[in-house]
Amino acid sequence: QQPVQSPQAVILREGEDAVINCSSSKALYSVHWYRQKHGEAPVFLMILLKGGEQKGHDKISASFNEKKQQSSLYLTASQLSYSGTYFCGTEMGSSNTGKLIFGQGTTLQVKP
Amino acid sequence: GAGVSQSPRYKVAKRGQDVALRCDPISGHVSLFWYQQALGQGPEFLTYFQNEAQLDKSGLPSDRFFAERPEGSVSTLKIQRTQQEDSAVYLCASSARDSNTGELFFGEGSRLTVL
Numbered sequence: 064q065q066p067v068q069s070p071q072a073v074i075l076r077e078g079e080d081a082v083i084n085c086s087s088s089k090a091l092y093s094v095h096w097y098r099q100k101h102g103e104a105p106v107f108l109m110i111l112l113k114g115g116e117q118k119g120h121d122k123i124s125a126s127f128n129e130k131k132q133q134s135s136l137y138l139t140a141s142q143l144s145y146s147g148t149y150f151c152g153t154e155m156g157s158s159n160t161g162k163l164i165f166g167q168g169t170t171l172q173v174k175p
Numbered sequence: 176g177a178g179v180s181q182s183p184r185y186k187v188a189k190r191g192q193d194v195a196l197r198c199d200p201i202s203g204h205v206s207l208f209w210y211q212q213a214l215g216q217g218p219e220f221l222t223y224f225q226n227e228a229q230l231d232k233s234g235l236p237s238d239r240f241f242a243e244r245p246e247g248s249v250s251t252l253k254i255q256r257t258q259q260e261d262s263a264v265y266l267c268a269s270s271a272r273d274s275n276t277g278e279l280f281f282g283e284g285s286r287l288t289v290l
Contacts, residue, residue: 104281150217161206161270161279173268
């Protein structure tokens, strides 16, 4: 039931791009993306509702393929501040309750 | 305060002791969630409240875990007779739940170490 994230870890140079994937075996209502820096609270990035929409936030965007039950997070022209662990959180059923099942995380390290 | 506040930030307990972890959500937020995060893992859902009603406690690992939110604001997660496997960071999150943004605002967590 837990979504599977890939890759587990990514190391980038500043300015490079990265893609983080999140796959579920269950039908999803929504996919949420959070970033957590070491010792800090997870911070909301964006939510995607079923319908295949794509969203963007500065140089970070995401897509949700409802048929494949997959979401991808795109980080373009990465900055040092992008370093951290990225979690996708999935919500099943038919309503937006906020009860999320998180993936195991993808650790992103951006080097100068 | 502006964000979700949790206390204590760090708690060391001897096996068998009872602990209580407090969460102060963002003022006015209707929904409150507790998650458990083991080292190197994603947060795992424990329970959630809408106002004072506990709508889902399916993630509580055993009957040693108990959560309450009696007045619909502050919440307490209590763990009785702690075991070593209870060692984790306990995250609290709140949400306005009156829009489609679905954003959860997390606190920094309470790190529990059971010796």
